[in-house]
Amino acid sequence: MKNSKYKITIGLEVHAHLKTQTKLFCRCPNRTGAEPNTLICPVCTGQPGTLPVAGEESVLQAVRAALALNCKINKYSVFERKQYFYPDLPKNYQISQYKLPLAENGYIEAGGVKIKIDRVHMEEDAGKLVHRKSETLIDYNRGGAPLIEIVSAPEITSPEQASEYLKKLRQILVYSSVSDCDMEKGSMRCDANLSLNLKESSRLGVKTEVKNMNSFKAVENALSYEARRQEELLLEGKKIDQETRLWDENNNRTAGMRSKEEAHDYRYFPDPDLPPLVVQETVVEEIRKSLPELPASKIERYMGEMGIGEYDARVLCQEKEGAEFFENAYSKLEDKKKGVKKLSSWINTELKGKMNTEGMDFKNIQLDPGSLAELVNLIQSGKISGKMAKDIFEIMWNEKKCPQEIVEKRGLSQISGEDKIEGLCRRAIEENPGLAEKYLTGKEGTIGPLVGFVMKETRGQANPSMVNKKLRQILDGKK
Ligand SMILES: [Zn+2]
Numbered sequence: 001m002k003n004s005k006y007k008i009t010i011g012l013e014v015h016a017h018l019k020t021q022t023k024l025f026c027r028c029p030n031r032t033g034a035e036p037n038t039l040i041c042p043v044c045t046g047q048p049g050t051l052p053v054a055g056e057e058s059v060l061q062a063v064r065a066a067l068a069l070n071c072k073i074n075k076y077s078v079f080e081r082k083q084y085f086y087p088d089l090p091k092n093y094q095i096s097q098y099k100l101p102l103a104e105n106g107y108i109e110a111g112g113v114k115i116k117i118d119r120v121h122m123e124e125d126a127g128k129l130v131h132r133k134s135e136t137l138i139d140y141n142r143g144g145a146p147l148i149e150i151v152s153a154p155e156i157t158s159p160e161q162a163s164e165y166l167k168k169l170r171q172i173l174v175y176s177s178v179s180d181c182d183m184e185k186g187s188m189r190c191d192a193n194l195s196l197n198l199k200e201s202s203r204l205g206v207k208t209e210v211k212n213m214n215s216f217k218a219v220e221n222a223l224s225y226e227a228r229r230q231e232e233l234l235l236e237g238k239k240i241d242q243e244t245r246l247w248d249e250n251n252n253r254t255a256g257m258r259s260k261e262e263a264h265d266y267r268y269f270p271d272p273d274l275p276p277l278v279v280q281e282t283v284v285e286e287i288r289k290s291l292p293e294l295p296a297s298k299i300e301r302y303m304g305e306m307g308i309g310e311y312d313a314r315v316l317c318q319e320k321e322g323a324e325f326f327e328n329a330y331s332k333l334e335d336k337k338k339g340v341k342k343l344s345s346w347i348n349t350e351l352k353g354k355m356n357t358e359g360m361d362f363k364n365i366q367l368d369p370g371s372l373a374e375l376v377n378l379i380q381s382g383k384i385s386g387k388m389a390k391d392i393f394e395i396m397w398n399e400k401k402c403p404q405e406i407v408e409k410r411g412l413s414q415i416s417g418e419d420k421i422e423g424l425c426r427r428a429i430e431e432n433p434g435l436a437e438k439y440l441t442g443k444e445g446t447i448g449p450l451v452g453f454v455m456k457e458t459r460g461q462a463n464p465s466m467v468n469k470k471l472r473q474i475l476d477g478k479k
Helices: 056-068 157-174 216-235 281-290 296-305 312-318 318-330 336-357 371-379 385-399 403-409 418-431 433-440 444-457 464-478
Strands: 006-017 078-082 093-097 103-112 113-124 128-131 136-139 146-152 186-199 208-213 243-248 253-259
Touching: 006 157, 056 103, 056 146, 056 157, 056 281, 078 208, 103 157, 103 444, 113 403, 157 186, 157 216, 157 253, 157 296, 186 216, 186 403, 208 216, 208 253, 208 312, 216 243, 216 253, 296 312, 312 318, 312 336, 318 336, 318 371, 336 371, 336 385, 371 385, 385 403, 418 433, 418 444, 418 464, 433 444, 433 464
Parallel strands: 208 243
Antiparallel strands: 006 146, 006 186, 078 093, 103 113, 113 146, 128 136, 186 208, 243 253
């Protein structure tokens, strides 16, 4: 959409599953992976005569999420019935919130821009249809599971920004331990509205809604496709139909699902079985205090207090467990000021590289943060070289030993003794007269291969900067 005369306006509606012990309106366990229809009761299967009761844990988790998203919590909110018929919704209505949601007026910072969150409300999930060759089965285990819906203002201006917003949203909800937000497993789902309007006009164009995207990349691709499709229609002088479209991942396109005429009239009304939800200010404040430090303020602290670059700080804070690993290791550094950059680069490159190749994450990592700090301490003090550190790291990883122990057992400590280094350098010069000659005629680049010779002779154990210095000293003395 570069050089287009249209601008894009996107709004996102995200559903996230709350992590709780029980479902929203009954005491059935809220978890996945069980045999179909084993986590159900008369309430969540909508039997006549049953009464829903809002579970405290779900409400507290929803408040927690809303606070992490900078929202204002409404003291009173109301559960309403959203009427529609669907086989996985046994009551023929879904309990949701409409006019008075749990929370409003929050924001997320994505790509340096504050994007407003209009509202966060609570609702129950539906069951799941399982399609087989000639039949469709229904699993009600998920029916009644607690969800929050997070509705952004139509302030997102590109598919890339939409994806950035979602990543930030996911990061905040995971940090706050309110949801796993796994798009592939359906614990985070996203619907998007997109419209185009002329750049000079302030009136929004006709929007279409896109559904069925199950990854950040899919959201970006679907919205890019939809923006191009609308632009082509508008350039041909055609109208955009207000409709819901499904993203077809395999064919990389969106396809019409239902038009505005077919859109549901949900006939919302307050659920007479549920009293208004009242959240006391003291409860809100307690939850606010219990929120962990969120990524944005962590990144700021890492950059300010610790002097880490922005990029490294962001990578360290990607996951909560990763940031905890880093902070734990940081506390064990001998020279925090000098060691912190080395530590962050060890975590962001060596460690994460290793974890990637072995398919691990910070939740199941076997390496102790203290050992990594110890390794950095050994490098900083000159006891081992960077090259040796890599070998030691390999052993630490495989044998779960601490670096000090490895260094002692294998006699790996760095050769830094002045006499020893001098002897090694003199030998390097003797055995490589050609290189030494070239250096003396001004080709100082030959110092590299000479250092390499010493390093090879000592299997990487010589202190390379000392070797470099000593070689120059000896050779310069011959000039
Ligand atoms: Zn139940």
